[in-house]
Amino acid sequence: MEMDESQRGLPFQLQFDKPLASQTVLAEWNPEKDLLAMVTEDSKLLLHRFNWQRLWTISPGRCITSLCWRPDGKAIAVGLEDGTVSLHDVENGKLLRSLKSHNVAVVCLNWEEDGQQIRDDIGSMSTYEDRTSRFFPPAPRVPRIQGLVSGDAGFMDDSEDSFQDLSSSSQQRFNILCSGDKDGIICFSIFGSFPIGKINIHECSVPSSDTRAECRLQNASIYKVALSKDLCRLVVMCSGELVNNRDESVNYKIAEHGIHGLHCLTLDTSIFWKRKNELHQVAQQASNIEELTEVIRASLSIMSKQWSDAMHTFHEKFDSISDLIVSHGLDSSSQEEFLSLLGGARTSPPIHQFLVNSLGEVGVKRVSKVVCGAGKELQHIVLNHLQPAAEIIGFRIGELRGFSRWRARYQSIGLDETLISNAAEKVGMIIVQVEWFLRLLSSVVQQFSNFFNWLLKCIRILMQEPSDQLLPYNSELVVIFLKFLYDQDPVKQLLEASNADQIIDIDLETMQRVKELSHFGGFSDCDYLRRTLAKQFHQMESSFKEAFLMPFTSISRKILCVDLLPLAPLPPSSVSLKIPTSISYYEDSFQSVSYQQTCQGSFVDFISFQIPEESFSNIANCIAIVRGFTHDSSSLKKGYTSLEALLLQIPDGYYCVDISLYKESQIVLLLNDTTTSSESSGDSCMMIVQAADLPFASISTPTCVDIWKLHELKDNIIYLQMEDEKVRSIPHSVIAPLAVSSSRGVACVFAARKRALVYILEEDEDEVSETE
DSSP: OOOOOTTSSSSEEEEEEEEOOSSSSEEEEEEEEEEEEETTTTTEEEEEETOOOOEEEESSSSEEEEEEEOOTTTEEEEEEEEEEEEEEETTHHHHEEEOOSSSSSSSEEEEEOOOOOOOBTSOBBOOOOOOHHSSSSSSSOOOOOTOOOOOOOOOOSSSSTTTHHHHHHTTOOOEEEEEETSSSSEEEEETTEEEEOOOOOOOOOBSSSSSGGEEEEEEEEEEEEEEOOOOOOOEEEEEEEEEEEOHHHHHHHHHHHHHHHHHHHHEEEOOOTTHHHHHHHHHHHHHHHHHHHHHHHHHHOOOOOOOOHHHHHHHHHHTTTHHHHHTTTTOHHHHHHHHHHHTSSSOOOOOOOOIIOOOOOHHHHHHHOOOOOOOOHHHIIIIIIIIHHHHHHHHHHHHHHHHTOHHHHHGGGGGOOOHHHHHHHHHHHHHHHHHHHHHHHHHHHHHHHHHHHHHHHHHHHHHHHHOSSOOOOOOHHHHHHHHHSSOHHHHHHHOOOGTTOOOOOOOOOHHHHHHHHHHHTTTTTOOOGGGGGHHHHHHHHHOOOOOOOHHHHHHHHOEEEEEEEEEEEETTTTOOOOOOOOOEEEEOTTTOOOOBBBBBOOOEEEEEEEEOTTBBBBBSSSSEEESOEEEEEEEEHTTTTEEEEEEEEETEEEEEEEEESSSEEEEEEEETTTOOTSHHHEEEEEEEGGGGGSOOEOOOHHHHHOOOOGGGGGGGGGEEOOGGSEEESSSEEEEEEEEEEEETEEEEETTTTTTEEEEEOTOOOOOOOOOO
């Protein structure tokens, strides 16, 4: 839709007005590019350019409940109803990674990166070098065999280096993905791929100046999470019921004030800042180990299926010999009949009938092609996927083992030397077993090939045809095949998970040699050759989980609740109440407030929300803005408070649909006409308020006994006037969400009648490229 001349004098120029096929329920602008991600009411994820060209559409098959971009804009995180967080490539929508960190719907996501490159202990710029590329070629990908599916490995197919782009720490700044679910669980992952922490806000004790009034939340439901720019604080907006942990009399006093309400928690996540170098390095190694573990899992799965199908073809043809032997009234086995043929003693009628009439030369060649072809495919997978993956894992776990010995730096994040050493031993064992399997497979394939060559020779002789052009065979290998391989399958025994608990027979001489080599190599386990390859893989994977669980547990214990701010009381029935909320951090331009100093400078948090009508009888149709909450606990130690707040009265005749904090402390409000119904064309407006110009008032830190501090501002409400603010009238009834891009200065508004309107918020920005 082109802009006419009459619109050029209006604030927020309308760039597009586009119809929608389905209503939008979630929308987020890419932080680096002119791209808008939208989730429709039928849970499809769409990506549009600014000129409304659609790039791709994906449908995860489950309800999408939250959305968030990676800070560099190269990936998008999608929260699903079943508790899964999936990461998708911005270029094509392909699935990069899928984490099942929650058991219920993921209702909010926040992805924040450290704003500064990593420095070492003396302040010099440093980057962690991944040394793997010095010694190894590029890491193998999950093998793909035509017609086969490797299983649910959590990765998509052949997107080159998709995971490396996701987790390569040398190419991106340290970042943390936070996800919150409706049951009050918050999970943290580094690079969105390596889980590093988990907390339950119901188990968080809220400190208070009154030692008798230490509180906690019950029946909490999370609305929004926001990690600070320095990764030191996490603000959690939630609803729930405050209860006292210690004194029942205080608990009664809390109840008198109405304990169920809208609250903000501040969690101390400074461990991410203090140990970001160490976490950075561990996350890269561990994430790549997890990916390569999936390569091994998929390789074993595909190899097992390939070989199983080949053996099914073999037995389907050769099992009919037994029936022929019985029908001829003989009391012998198939192997005995073949051995008689090999010895030249006699050719029994069932063997003659089977070779000449049932199988034939064509049948032998067909079965030989299937079995030997499967063997070659397995060898290819081992040499190009399984073995390289195991070797690179061995190198990476060795790097972690070196880190774990630096106890002064890595013990605090839970990198345990004993557990890492155990994992390194398991990797060493599987590397040995892979080599052993490769030799066994080569021997088995050779013996099958030799057996088929002999059968072809026999068929030619029985049919009295020349056999000079056939490949030679080894009689001794035929005997070995008939005795040990004809009705046994050592390859299947090693590969299939169903045989994982089976013990492999090893002769005493070999076991003694294994013990000597194990002792020489520093291994404590000498029975690994008695285990199947599937069993050894399971043990290796379990050792990884145990080793990586320690950092996860250690970091989780260090994330503590340091402050609580009760915002507004709510009726107990308001669990599913949708309240327009927004949390953001701006660089400090206020000298009257004391802020924490980080290496990035000073940032102040802004928390804004619409006060529910049921909260206060004498405060109606107001928006509350609180700033400086995350810095209040440190400021109190210095004898003053940084907590400030104000109330904004929405103009008469309007109500708030959604709120978005914009750059430079600006707040964008999306307002609907109170007389508008969802069926009418309606009238609405978008307003920008300069928060820096508003007269914030200091408020005291509430305690669990004296909680609703915003009520103190009822006599100082600021009334918004349409003529005093930047306002753009919208000729539609609008709905949430309001999607605002701070980097590009644009906003997308969604009308109730399935339309999307894109406005340019920057007056000095003449146009936004339609082709970017």
